[in-house]
Amino acid sequence: MPLQRDQVVQAALELLDEVGLDAFTTRALTDRLGVQRGALYWHVKSKHELLTAVAGLITRPVFEQNEQDEQEDSDWADGFTEFAHRLRAAMLAHRDGARLIASHVPQNPQDLKHFEANLAWLEGQGIPKDMAARFGDTIASYVTGYVLQEQTLPHYNEFGGDSSATFTACVRTIVLGMRTEVAALAVLTDD
Amino acid sequence: MPLQRDQVVQAALELLDEVGLDAFTTRALTDRLGVQRGALYWHVKSKHELLTAVAGLITRPVFEQNEQDEQEDSDWADGFTEFAHRLRAAMLAHRDGARLIASHVPQNPQDLKHFEANLAWLEGQGIPKDMAARFGDTIASYVTGYVLQEQTLPHYNEFGGDSSATFTACVRTIVLGMRTEVAALAVLTDD
DNA sequence: ACCTGAACACCGTTCAAGT
DNA sequence: ACCTGAACACCGTTCAAGT
Numbered sequence: 001m002p003l004q005r006d007q008v009v010q011a012a013l014e015l016l017d018e019v020g021l022d023a024f025t026t027r028a029l030t031d032r033l034g035v036q037r038g039a040l041y042w043h044v045k046s047k048h049e050l051l052t053a054v055a056g057l058i059t060r061p062v063f064e065q066n067e068q069d070e071q072e073d074s075d076w077a078d079g080f081t082e083f084a085h086r087l088r089a090a091m092l093a094h095r096d097g098a099r100l101i102a103s104h105v106p107q108n109p110q111d112l113k114h115f116e117a118n119l120a121w122l123e124g125q126g127i128p129k130d131m132a133a134r135f136g137d138t139i140a141s142y143v144t145g146y147v148l149q150e151q152t153l154p155h156y157n158e159f160g161g162d163s164s165a166t167f168t169a170c171v172r173t174i175v176l177g178m179r180t181e182v183a184a185l186a187v188l189t190d191d
Numbered sequence: 192m193p194l195q196r197d198q199v200v201q202a203a204l205e206l207l208d209e210v211g212l213d214a215f216t217t218r219a220l221t222d223r224l225g226v227q228r229g230a231l232y233w234h235v236k237s238k239h240e241l242l243t244a245v246a247g248l249i250t251r252p253v254f255e256q257n258e259q260d261e262q263e264d265s266d267w268a269d270g271f272t273e274f275a276h277r278l279r280a281a282m283l284a285h286r287d288g289a290r291l292i293a294s295h296v297p298q299n300p301q302d303l304k305h306f307e308a309n310l311a312w313l314e315g316q317g318i319p320k321d322m323a324a325r326f327g328d329t330i331a332s333y334v335t336g337y338v339l340q341e342q343t344l345p346h347y348n349e350f351g352g353d354s355s356a357t358f359t360a361c362v363r364t365i366v367l368g369m370r371t372e373v374a375a376l377a378v379l380t381d382d
Numbered sequence: 383a384c385c386t387g388a389a390c391a392c393c394g395t396t397c398a399a400g401t
Numbered sequence: 402a403c404c405t406g407a408a409c410a411c412c413g414t415t416c417a418a419g420t
Contacts, residue, residue, distance in 0.1 A: 002403055026394060036405050038396075043403090047394065102293055102339050130352075138333070138361045141340060145332030148293050161321075170329045177368025193384055217413060227386050229415075234384090238413065386419070393412055400405070 003033065005043045009053045013094065016054060021096035026050075048104065056106035058097055062090045063114035076125040077175050084139045084171045091147040098147035127182060135178050142174060194224065196234045200244045204285065207245060212287035217241075239295065247297035249288055253281045254305035267316040268366050268373075275330045275362045282338040289338035318373065326369050333365060 008029075015029050026047050030037050044050045065086055091097035115136070122132035150163055199220075206220050217238050221228050235241045253274070282288035306327070313323035341354055 025392090027392090035403095037394085038406080039404050041395065041397095099294055102336075103290055103343060105340070105343055107344075134357060134360055135364070137337075137340075137357070138364060141336030141361075142329070142333040142365075143336070144339065145293075145334070145336030146328075148335065149296070149328075149332060152294060152296055153298075166325060166328070169325055170332075173326070173329060173368040173372055174333075174365050175368070176371050177364040177366070180367050180371045181364055216411090218411090226384095228413085229387080230385050232414065232416095384420085386417105388416095388418105390415080391413095394410095396409080397407095398405100399407105401403085 003035065003039070003043060008033065008040065008043045009050065009057060012050055012054050013057055016100070017095050021099055024051075051100060052104040052106055055101045055104045056108050056111065058090055058094055059087075059101065059106055060111065062086045063111055063118075076122055076127060077179050079122075080135060080139055080178065081171055081175050083136075084143050084175075085168075087140065087143045088147050088167060091143070092150070096151060098144055098151050102144055102148060126186075128185075131182075131185075138178075139171070139174060142170070146170065194226065194230070194234060199224065199231065199234045200241065200248060203241055203245050204248055207291070208286050212290055215242075242291060243295040243297055246292045246295045247299050247302065249281055249285055250278075250292065250297055251302065253277045254302055254309075267313055267318060268370050270313075271326060271330055271369065272362055272366050274327075275334050275366075276359075278331065278334045279338050279358060282334070283341070287342060289335055289342050293335055293339060317377075319376075322373075322376075329369075330362070330365060333361070337361065 011033055012024075012029055015032055016024055019028065026040055027037055030040050033039075040050075044053070062083070091101065094100070118136065119129055119132050122135075123129050127135070146167060202224055203215075203220055206223055207215055210219065217231055218228055221231050224230075231241075235244070282292065285291070309327065310320055310323050313326075314320050318326070337358060
């Protein structure tokens with residue numbers, strides 16, 4: 001049976017996990033698919049587009065899970081904290097995950113839809129829309145930067161501690177900043 | 192006169208600014224140096240080592256400036272804020288600066304020395320050492336992640352606003368978290 | 383010490399032609 | 402619609418040999 005684009009992207013993710021981003025080669029991929037070099041370009045425009053699709057495969061579950069959590073009426077700040085941990089877990093789950101996402105930002109309409117839904121939910125929780133967007137961007141940037149170090153520096157156990165604990169503490173600090181900022185906002189609007 | 196390693200690294204930085212990371216080629220570099228392809232490998236072990244040195248060239252001024260600022264007795268939190276802005280400026284000053292640094296972390300002893308000096312100064316300001324290290328790591332990760340987006344997504348003016356203003360606001364939030372955390376710490380130790 | 387010349391083992395991408 | 406076969410224009414790196 002002929003190949004589907006989804007199978008190509010899926011195989012690419014598996015290859016990435018096996019050999020890492022630097023050794024990821026379109027030729028190794030077509031070998032794995034049992035197909036000629038050129039066949040790839042019927043399914044995909046370029047290696048870059050392919051890797052962007054792979055990045056999407058990694059991040060999508062993170063946003064979908066986010067939308068589920070919103071059903072329950074939990075604290076908005078806890079929502080950000082959980083988002084941070086889920087995003088990190090998704091990146092760590094795949095070899096060079098952070099580096100891949102860093103240079104191949106997935107911008108498919110599906111993710112954007114989830115993103116908008118998130119903002120709407122936060123607005124319902126009393127966070128101004130531009131602030132909510134800024135907060136989301138802040139942790140996304142932070143998590144990317146952090147996992148980048150984790151996966152790039154071979155033994156990233158700074159300060160002797162384990163890096164999950166450090167991550168947790170850092171996220172707590174950032175979210176604490178958000179809480180403090182929103183609290184100050186509430187005081188102003190109560191007058 | 193023969194080539195020096197420093198000239199090679201300097202020329203590499205210039206080439207990077209001209210063509211970007213994807214088109215950066217050792218062959219283009221040796222052409223620019225007016226030398227044969229193989230000559231490069233007398234000065235440098237590999238392309239990766241070369242790019243790591245280039246990354247060091249970009250980040251070094253940031254840490255040196257930091258040490259100067261410590262001479263004056265300014266607020267530690269303002270120090271972090273300024274560090275964030277200087278790091279971003281340094282990355283933005285060079286094409287693909289963030290992406291380069293993300294995958295070629297400069298770990299030369301010189302930078303580490305500056306880093307240690309920073310921690311010592313923060314300790315003098317009353318911030319526990321492990322907390323200071325964690326805070327430093329937090330902004331460094333955040334800034335890297337943020338500029339990565341800025342330089343990767345072509346027109347990164349989210350929410351319609353300009354991205355410098357967004358950056359400033361995000362950094363303020365993070366530093367606010369640090370301030371709040373340290374304030375809570377002070378209350379505890381005052382008892 | 384510093385570079386040349388030439389080779390080696392790779393790449394991503396295109397495209398006519400096949401089925 | 403989906404792939405083959407073969408080519409094109411590149412890569413990073415090594416290494417004997419030169420000066």
